[in-house]
Amino acid sequence: MDSLPTDTPASRPRLSRLRALPRNVWAASACSFLMDVSSEMLHTLVPLFLANVLGAQTVTIGSIEGVAESLASLLKVSSGWLSDRLGSRKWLAVAGYALSALTRPLFYLAHSPGAIGVARWMDRTGKGVRTAPRDALLADSISPPQRGLAFGFHRAADTAGAAVGVAVALGVVWGLQASQLRLAESAFRTVALVSLIPAVLAVLALALGAREPQRKNHQGAVRLGFRGLGRPFLGLMLIIGVFQLGNSSDAFLVLRAQERGMSVAQVLLMILCFNLVYALLSAPLGSLSDRIGRRPLIILGWLVYAAVYLGLALAHYTWQIWAANVVYGVYYALGYGTQLALVADLVPAHLRGTAYGSYNAAIGILAFPASVIAGLLWQGVGAWPGLGPAAPFYFGAGTALLAALLLALWRPRPE
Numbered sequence: 542m543d544s545l546p547t548d549t550p551a552s553r554p555r556l557s558r559l560r561a562l563p564r565n566v567w568a569a570s571a572c573s574f575l576m577d578v579s580s581e582m583l584h585t586l587v588p589l590f591l592a593n594v595l596g597a598q599t600v601t602i603g604s605i606e607g608v609a610e611s612l613a614s615l616l617k618v619s620s621g622w623l624s625d626r627l628g629s630r631k632w633l634a635v636a637g638y639a640l641s642a643l644t645r646p647l648f649y650l651a652h653s654p655g656a657i658g659v660a661r662w663m664d665r666t667g668k669g670v671r672t673a674p675r676d677a678l679l680a681d682s683i684s685p686p687q688r689g690l691a692f693g694f695h696r697a698a699d700t701a702g703a704a705v706g707v708a709v710a711l712g713v714v715w716g717l718q719a720s721q722l723r724l725a726e727s728a729f730r731t732v733a734l735v736s737l738i739p740a741v742l743a744v745l746a747l748a749l750g751a752r753e754p755q756r757k758n759h760q761g762a763v764r765l766g767f768r769g770l771g772r773p774f775l776g777l778m779l780i781i782g783v784f785q786l787g788n789s790s791d792a793f794l795v796l797r798a799q800e801r802g803m804s805v806a807q808v809l810l811m812i813l814c815f816n817l818v819y820a821l822l823s824a825p826l827g828s829l830s831d832r833i834g835r836r837p838l839i840i841l842g843w844l845v846y847a848a849v850y851l852g853l854a855l856a857h858y859t860w861q862i863w864a865a866n867v868v869y870g871v872y873y874a875l876g877y878g879t880q881l882a883l884v885a886d887l888v889p890a891h892l893r894g895t896a897y898g899s900y901n902a903a904i905g906i907l908a909f910p911a912s913v914i915a916g917l918l919w920q921g922v923g924a925w926p927g928l929g930p931a932a933p934f935y936f937g938a939g940t941a942l943l944a945a946l947l948l949a950l951w952r953p954r955p956e
Contacts, residue, residue: 565682566691568750569634569675570698575743576638577702579736580664582710583648585812586732587657588792589724589805597654599796603916605654606790607909609661613669617905621673621898625891630678635748637671640664642740649733669905673898675747680885680893681754686831688885692878693827697820700873702739704816709735711809724805770896773953774887778903780947781880784843785907787850787940789915789933794869796919797853798862800930807859811866818870827878835883840945842876847941854934887953 591597591605620637624630640663647660683691710732718725798808830838849872852865881897888896918936921927 562687562691562694563682565678565751565754566695568747569679570695571750572638572743572747573675573695573699574702574705575739575746576641577699578706578709579642579645579738579740579743581703581706581812581816582713582732583645583706583736584661585707585710585795585809586714586724586729586805587648587661588790588795589799589808590726590729591654591657592796592799593723594726594729595652595654595657598916599793599920600913600916600922601654602792602796603790603912604909605658605661606792607912608658609665609908611906611909612662613665613905615902616666616669617673617901618895618898620670621677621894621896621901624674624677624894629753630674630681630894631747631751631753633674634671634678634751635744637667637669637674638740638744638747639667640670641667642737642744643667645733645737645740648736649730665905669901672901673894676881676897676901677894678751678754680897681890685886689827689830689835689879689882690824691827692882693824693830693874696827696874696878697823700816700820700823704813704820706736706739707809707813707816711806711813714809715806718805728805770888770892770899774884774896774899776951776953777883777887778900780944780951781900782903782907783947784846784941784944785904786911786914787937788846788907789911789937790908793912793915793919793933794853794866797856797930797934798859798866801856801859801862803859803862811863814863815866815870818867819873822871822874823878826874827882830879830882835879835886836948836951838875838879839883840948842872842874842879843941843945843948845872845875847938847945850934850938850941854931854938 588602588606591602592599597605620633624633627633644660644664644667647663648657651657651660679691679695680688713732713735714724714728717728717731795808795812798811799805803811826838845868849865849869852861852868856862856865880900884896884900885893914936915933918928918932919930
């Protein structure tokens with residue numbers, strides 16, 4: 542039996558493997574780090590601003606969040622397809638990041654749920670434009686044996702930015718309102734103003750740091766939609782769809798924490814811990830998926846998700862909410878980047894933009910019913926009072942368990 546070569550990517554020390562990642566991975570990761578600094582310092586407070594300052598109900602908050610993701614979904618498909626068609630990833634991604642940066646003043650000026658909705662929807666439109674081309678840019682820039690590591694590292698940088706953003710928001714909130722239970726309007730507007738700085742730096746990082754990868758011309762084979770992506774990809778998307786139907790906006794985790802008695806500062810500190818766990822584990826677990834396969838990690842991630850949501854449904858004390866959210870970071874580290882790597886494994890290289898657009902679109906489209914269902918289950922509508930704060934978390938745990946079972950039974954056939 543021949544011995545394995547000793548200088549494979551999987552056999553190199555982790556630090557040397559990180560140093561060997563190409564320029565585009567570092568540039569996209571720096572961009573995501575900075576944009577998430579901006580996004581998380583602001584978006585973490587949006588549901589609290591809507592509920593505490595503007596008096597919006599959970600169904601309104603769920604609808605704003607759901608529409609925000611779903612509105613961007615068609616753009617994710619068309620932007621990914623266009624990047625395949627043009628053979629260009631970088632400048633579409635830059636345009637998307639720039640649009641999101643331009644929404645920061647709108648959050649600062651908003652005085653109604655509708656105005657927050659417009660700002661949120663424009664921001665997610667920018668995300669819709671940039672996401673598929675950026676993910677395809679990463680996949681085009683890395684070899685398959687390092688794909689899990691590259692996406693894991695990118696997620697780690699993205700989440701480290703989220704941790705920094707939450708820490709900045711925590712500092713502002715603590716300085717302006719200390720440990721008050723409800724969010725002060727002045728704290729939100731200050732955070733919105735500060736968030737513009739890292740957003741602009743994110744755009745510059747990608748525009749100046751990334752290079753368009755060399756790709757073969759396959760324009761004649763590119764079509765919009767699922768056609769040509771293959772049955773394995775379609776099967777995976779159907780299973781992910783089951784999971785996503787119960788994966789409502791994380792705004793409901795924030796509202797659940799406050800409902801259980803956490804102050805705004807405690808909520809932000811809890812989210813900071815979640816992001817630190819996510820950031821620390823993303824690259825090692827992404828690298829692990831290069832060695833043992835993607836599916837076991839995704840299944841485990843969905844089982845962790847089910848346990849977290851069950852814990853949130855049953856929680857009576859703030860420490861239980863805290864513990865569940867820390868473990869929630871493990872789910873993200875196991876599943877998020879690994880799913881992106883699996884998409885690249887399943888589709889032809891020249892259709893990666895279309896594949897990532899379709900993948901993100903399916904998730905975004907289902908974000909609307911998932912968040913509306915969560916809002917209705919929690920607080921009801923009209924004369925119906927709903928089933929209470931625990932109900933959306935029971936529902937999410939159930940769909941996650943069903944999706945994990947389906948993925949365990951899934952046997953894709955090569956095409």
